[in-house]
Amino acid sequence: MAFHRPLLLATALLAAATGAQAATVIRGARVIDGTGAPPRDDVTLVVDGDHFSIVGPGLRVKMPDGTRVVDYTGKTIIPGxxxxxxxxxxxxxxxxxxxxxxxxxxxxxxxxxxxxxxxxxxxxxxxxxxxxxxxxxxxxxxxxxxxxxxxxxxxxxxxxxxxxxxxxxxxxxxxxxxxxxxxxxxxxxxxxxxxxxxxxxxxxxxxxxxxxxxxxxxxxxxxxxxxxxxxxxxxxxxxxxxxxxxxxxxxxxxxxxxxxxxxxxxxxxxxxxxxxxxxxxxxxxxxxxxxxxxxxxxxxxxxxxxxxxxxxxxxxxxxxxxxxxxxxxxxxxxxxxxxxxxxxxxxxxxxxxxxxxxxxxxxxxxxxxxxxxxxxxxxxxxxxxxxxxxxxxxxxxxxxxLGLEDRGVIANGKRADFIVLDGDPSRDIEATTHIRAVWQRGVQVSGSVDTFTP
Ligand SMILES: [Zn+2]
The missing domain is CATH 3.20.20.140 (Metal-dependent hydrolases)
Structure with missing residues (x-):
């Protein structure tokens, strides 16, 4: 099992790198996946197009050239x-x-x-x-x-x-x-x-x-x-x-x-x-x-x-x-x-x-x-x-x-809609208000709300 996930990740990245759109690797964050499971530390998320292609424990493999890497060490990610x-x-x-x-x-x-x-x-x-x-x-x-x-x-x-x-x-x-x-x-x-x-x-x-x-x-x-x-x-x-x-x-x-x-x-x-x-x-x-x-x-x-x-x-x-x-x-x-x-x-x-x-x-x-x-x-x-x-x-x-099976959790194959937070809302729910970034369909669409004009 220890070798299994890095191999999967490398394969997915190579496939993505040779396709029309390069994958994005998001690493370092604590993830609350929306299922009610406890937070997991140092999770790597691979975003391929508008969805997650890999969600796994901290992985460190050589990335193909052109792979975008976003480091969210110290942040917590929850689903949109x-x-x-x-x-x-x-x-x-x-x-x-x-x-x-x-x-x-x-x-x-x-x-x-x-x-x-x-x-x-x-x-x-x-x-x-x-x-x-x-x-x-x-x-x-x-x-x-x-x-x-x-x-x-x-x-x-x-x-x-x-x-x-x-x-x-x-x-x-x-x-x-x-x-x-x-x-x-x-x-x-x-x-x-x-x-x-x-x-x-x-x-x-x-x-x-x-x-x-x-x-x-x-x-x-x-x-x-x-x-x-x-x-x-x-x-x-x-x-x-x-x-x-x-x-x-x-x-x-x-x-x-x-x-x-x-x-x-x-x-x-x-x-x-x-x-x-x-x-x-x-x-x-x-x-x-x-x-x-x-x-x-x-x-x-x-x-x-x-x-x-x-x-x-x-x-x-x-x-x-x-x-x-x-x-x-x-x-x-x-x-x-x-x-x-x-x-x-x-x-x-x-x-x-x-x-x-x-x-x-x-x-x-x-x-x-x-x-x-x-x-x-x-x-x-x-x-x-x-x-x-x-x-x-x-x-x-x-x-x-809503009968939507494509979203609501952070897992392989689901839409990459998620919020990046400062702080951990599993300890204090108020941390959901400390938004660092919002991603929708695999793309960052906004940063802190301090830059938002209503
Ligand atoms: Zn109403």
């Missing part, structure tokens, strides 16, 4: 993060609720920010303008546009006079369907399927009682049956345990938010496991509603500042805005929701329920692409997951939720 729940084209600075914001340039601005922060794959979970979304997805899949790779849930299916709230997300009719009958719901699913959607989204919530109606079970049952007949999976926006339980029993595939009104019970846990339902906690969402008004110390760090557009930074510095948020009746509700969400995540994780990764970043101006995902990792550790467990959820498991 995968978001199962974000949104593109809904916000810009402090602006939101304007269908005109859903344009290619604005979406790419956000996707570049996600990528600079190490989130190399993003799922825009509904409210997508198909005319913009699908060409953009095609270009990003092909590496013909700069930003996080993109998947999505087409328009998504809401409720007439209900969720998502029209005043919060003023979506155009080309971004959202609000079917009134099961027939209309099936037609909406068929249209999304015909456009080539990755997933179907439904909104089942009354936004803390602020909306007069919730989606009727007959509508979501029609959506789930029609989607499954087209081999599409359904992700549901939920808040309450009772709605979540009913959806799980009715065969929904993904809960796109955590349960936040009460602790999950054993019956719910059993149902999640029996159906194999995925769970995305979105812990950052409720914290983002109040935390910036308190100005925690991390808001003064470059890692945060470089994710915040100027208009939003001005709002965060505005004393009147901060007082308004601090005194708003929604703040204690959001604090309690975060706490319940953390406790439920820990209970479901420990029970072996399938956990995905997402933040709902991009849905409102306070949910900040890139920053939100690192904050989510920190909150998962607050909730009681270990750093390695949290990283596995945000990489391997998040890719599994």
């Amino acid at each position: 993060l995968v978001s199962d729940h974000g949104h593109i084209g809904l916000v810009d600075g402090t602006k939101s609720g304007q269908p005109a914001l859903y344009n290619r340039d604005n979406a790419l601005r956000q996707l570049r920010q996600w990528r600079a922060y190490g989130v190399t794959t993003v799922t825009s979970l509904g409210l997508n303008n198909a005319d913009v979304f699908y060409p953009l997805r095609t270009d990003l899949h092909a590496g013909k546009a700069e930003g996080a790779d993109l998947f999505g849930a087409d328009h998504g299916i809401g409720v007439p006079n209900g969720a998502p709230p029209a005043k919060m997300m003023q979506a155009g009719t080309n971004q959202l369907d609000r079917p009134a009958t099961p027939d209309e719901a099936r037609a909406a699913v068929d249209a999304a399927a015909a456009r080539g959607t990755d997933l179907i989204k439904v909104w089942v919530d009354d936004f803390n009682g602020s909306l007069p109606v919730k989606m009727k079970p007959e509508i979501w049952r029609a959506v789930i049956a029609e989607a499954h007949s087209k081999h599409l999976r359904v992700a549901a926006h939920i808040y309450y345990l009772a709605d979540a339980r009913q959806l799980v029993d009715d065969g929904v595939d993904i809960l796109a938010h955590g349960v936040r009104d009460k602790p999950v019970d054993q019956g719910f846990i059993d149902a999640m496991k029996q159906h194999g339902t995925w769970y995305i906690a979105t812990l950052d969402l409720n914290e983002a509603a109040f935390i910036y008004a308190r100005h925690p110390a991390w808001m003064d760090q470059p890692f945060f500042a470089h994710a915040v557009q100027p208009a939003l930074a001005t709002q965060f510095a505005d004393g009147a805005w901060r007082d308004k948020v601090q005194n708003d009746g929604s703040t204690p509700v959001n604090e309690a929701a975060l706490k319940t969400n953390e406790q439920n995540l820990k209970a479901l994780y420990d029970a072996g329920v399938k956990i995905g990764f997402g933040t709902d970043a991009g849905a409102t101006p306070l949910r900040i692409p890139g920053f939100a995902e690192h904050r989510e990792l920190a909150l998962m550790v607050d909730a009681g997951l270990t750093p390695l467990q949290s990283i596995q959820v945000a990489t391997q498991r998040a890719a599994e939720l």
